[in-house]
Amino acid sequence: SQQGEEDPQALSIQEGENATMNCSYKTSINNLQWYRQNSGRGLVHLILIRSNEREKHSGRLRVTLDTSKKSSSLLITASRAADTASYFCATSGTASKLTFGTGTRLQVTL
């Protein structure tokens, strides 16, 4: 079963705009990870944020985590056509396995 929901399910923006995706989860976590998936291929690891962190940056990516609301957001700034993909959040608790959200499909048009 899925840990939670991602919002929106799909997002279409123009190149250069920012894209924000949200993820909600249900149980306590040790960390939360964001992944990108292009056209049903493997998952590319983007960023990991620990439960005691509130914000993390990596290049054009900014991730926030609010454990009181059990939610996280991924911001991609100055989007490019190559950012077109599905984005998933995944939580890790004591059981070690990752539990994935439902994903957001991002379309960046020229």
Add this chain to the structure above:
Amino acid sequence: EAGVTQSPTHLIKTRGQQATLRCSPISGHTSVYWYQQALGLGLQFLLWYDEGEERNRGNFPPRFSGRQFPNYSSELNVNALELEDSALYLCASTQWENNEQFFGPGTRLTVL
């Protein structure tokens, strides 16, 4: 540094047959995870191996099994294939300290 590798890329089988999928983790990683991504069901945890032992399994029937070899590579076996086993099977590895999991390109299994 080489990433996680999986073979084969594609696999086509018929109902009732057996499928074997293989995964090689990143060098130095001792834990291997298997996930299934079936259409409409999202990414589901299948199995976790660490140091050659099965540590946890998801909500899948016993015909899904696997093993981990001394070199930490892993095999996923699916017996008595059913049509609904058609999916992308993803393998991930981690060093375990922070459970940052890195994925391979996947094996797409089609059951006819």
